[in-house]
Amino acid sequence: MAQKITTNIWYNGDAxxxxxxxxxxxxxxKITDTAPYLEDAHGEPGKTMIVNFEIAGQKFTAINGDDSAKHDHAMSLLVDCESQAEIDRLWDAILAKGGSEIQCGWIADKWGVNWQIWPGEADRYVMGPDKEGAVRATQAMYPMKKIDLQQLKDAYEGK
Structure with a gap:
């Protein structure tokens, strides 16, 4: 079955x-295809208007627009990380490319697109069956920028 909904991300000419x-x-x-601006479009004819791409089998579309649209964290791309090493790798790469840290695992890339770099394992702690442990883990998470999985686990377990 084809993906019914595709996330479309607007960029200021640098998609x-x-x-x-x-x-x-x-x-x-991977980039799956691109489409140029045509003669009667709002962009420069021949320049790339659309970039279609996939990550983990999910389709996305990027459009080269202008600076009239701004990104904020009301919409973000949530990455379900398998380990602290994956969290660290993605976080560091986004920061190195001009990103900015936000809070609680949120980070904005240099284009303003917001990401949540989140370990699925953390759900066991912030939403765990031990309600007091979940509160401790959640309180430990609030001051974090990049998620520290071990810190969440320790807080949940009362260490």
């Missing part, structure tokens, strides 16, 4: 740079 960077973050990421 190709962003998508090429995203392809370095994920082994299975």
């Amino acid at each position: 190709e740079d962003a998508i090429e960077f995203y392809c370095t973050l994920f082994d299975d990421a």
Whole structure:
């Protein structure tokens, strides 16, 4: 079955740079096709208007627009990380490319797109069956920028 909903991300004329960077973050990421602006479109004819790409089998579309649209963390790309090493790798790569840390595992890339670099394992702590442990883990998470999985686990377990 084809993907019914595709996330469309607006860039200020530099969609190709962003998508090429995203392809370095994920082994299975790839540009699937591009489309240029045509003569009667709002962009420069021949320049790339659309970049279609995939990450982990999920389709996305990037459009080269202008600076009229701004990203904020009301919409983000949530990455379910398998380990602290993956969290560290993605976080460091986004920061190195001009990103900015936000809070609680949120980070904005240099294009303003917001990401949540989140370990699925953390759900066991912040939403765990031990309600007091979950509160401790959640309180430990609040001052974090990049998620420290061991710190969440320790807080949950009362260490």
